[in-house]
Amino acid sequence: GQNIDQPTEMTATEGAIVQINCTYQTSGFNGLFWYQQHAGEAPTFLSYNVLDGLEEKGRFSSFLSRSKGYSYLLLKELQMKDSASYLCAVRDNTGGFKTIFGAGTRLFVKA
Amino acid sequence: GAGVSQSPRYKVAKRGQDVALRCDPISGHVSLFWYQQALGQGPEFLTYFQNEAQLDKSGLPSDRFFAERPEGSVSTLKIQRTQQEDSAVYLCASSLTTGTMNTEAFFGQGTRLTVV
Numbered sequence: 001g002q003n004i005d006q007p008t009e010m011t012a013t014e015g016a017i018v019q020i021n022c023t024y025q026t027s028g029f030n031g032l033f034w035y036q037q038h039a040g041e042a043p044t045f046l047s048y049n050v051l052d053g054l055e056e057k058g059r060f061s062s063f064l065s066r067s068k069g070y071s072y073l074l075l076k077e078l079q080m081k082d083s084a085s086y087l088c089a090v091r092d093n094t095g096g097f098k099t100i101f102g103a104g105t106r107l108f109v110k111a
Numbered sequence: 112g113a114g115v116s117q118s119p120r121y122k123v124a125k126r127g128q129d130v131a132l133r134c135d136p137i138s139g140h141v142s143l144f145w146y147q148q149a150l151g152q153g154p155e156f157l158t159y160f161q162n163e164a165q166l167d168k169s170g171l172p173s174d175r176f177f178a179e180r181p182e183g184s185v186s187t188l189k190i191q192r193t194q195q196e197d198s199a200v201y202l203c204a205s206s207l208t209t210g211t212m213n214t215e216a217f218f219g220q221g222t223r224l225t226v227v
Contacts, residue, residue, distance in 0.1 A: 033215065033216075041220070042202065042218035042219060042220050042221060043154065043202075043218050044218070045215040045216070045217070048215060085153075087153050087154070097142065097159075097161075097214075098144065098156055098159045098167050099144065099156070099216060100156055101146070101153040101154045101155070101156070102153050103152050103153040104152070104153045
C-alpha cells in the first residue's frame with residue numbers, strides 16, 4: 001500500500017522562503033510529483049523527481065531522497081499568489097502506474 | 112481540445128439517482144485517471160486506464176461505482192444509487208505515456224457532485 005504524509009497547513013511571509021516536507025511509503029516507487037491547487041481549481045503540475053537530488057525550476061525547487069522516503073518543495077521569493085494547496089504525489093508501479101496523492105499542505109502567504 | 116474537459120461541471124442528484132460523469136482527455140494521452148476529492152482533502156485515487164484497459168480499479172469505493180473507456184479516449188464514471196457520502200469533486204486526469212518518464216498528469220476542472 002501507499003502512505004503519504006505532509007503538514008496540513010503552513011503560513012509564510014511575502015518575499016520569504018518556505019519548505020514543505022513530504023514523507024512517503026510505497027511498495028513500487030516510480031517517481032514523485034508536486035502539484036499546486038488553488039481553491040476551486042484543478043491541480044497543476046509543478047515538479048517531478050525520480051532520482052535523488054534537487055530539481056530547480058525558477059522560484060520552485062524539489063528535493064528527493066529515495067532511501068529516506070522523503071521529499072520537499074522549496075518556494076523562494078514568496079508571492080501572495082502562491083497561497084494554495086501543495087500536493088505531494090507518488091507514482092507507484094505495482095500493477096500499473098497509478099499516482100497517489102497526499103492530503104495536501106495549505107500554504108497561506110501573508111503580507 | 113487543448114486540455115482535459117469534464118462535464119457536467121456541477122451536478123445535483125437526489126439520493127438514489129444514477130449519475131454519469133464524462134471526461135474528454137487530451138488527444139493522444141494513453142493514461143487516464145479518476146480521482147475523488149472531498150473538501151479540504153487531496154485527490155483520492157479511484158481508477159486508472161491505459162488506453163481502453165482498466166488496469167486498476169482498487170480505489171472505487173463500492174460496486175455502485177463503475178468506469179469505462181471503451182475506445183481508449185473518452186471515459187465515463189457512473190455512480191448508481193447515489194448516496195450523500197458520494198458528494199465530492201470528481202477529477203479526471205490524463206497523461207501522455209506511462210513508465211519512468213516525467214509523465215505529468217493534466218487535470219480537468221472536475222465535476223462537483225452534490226447528493227441531496
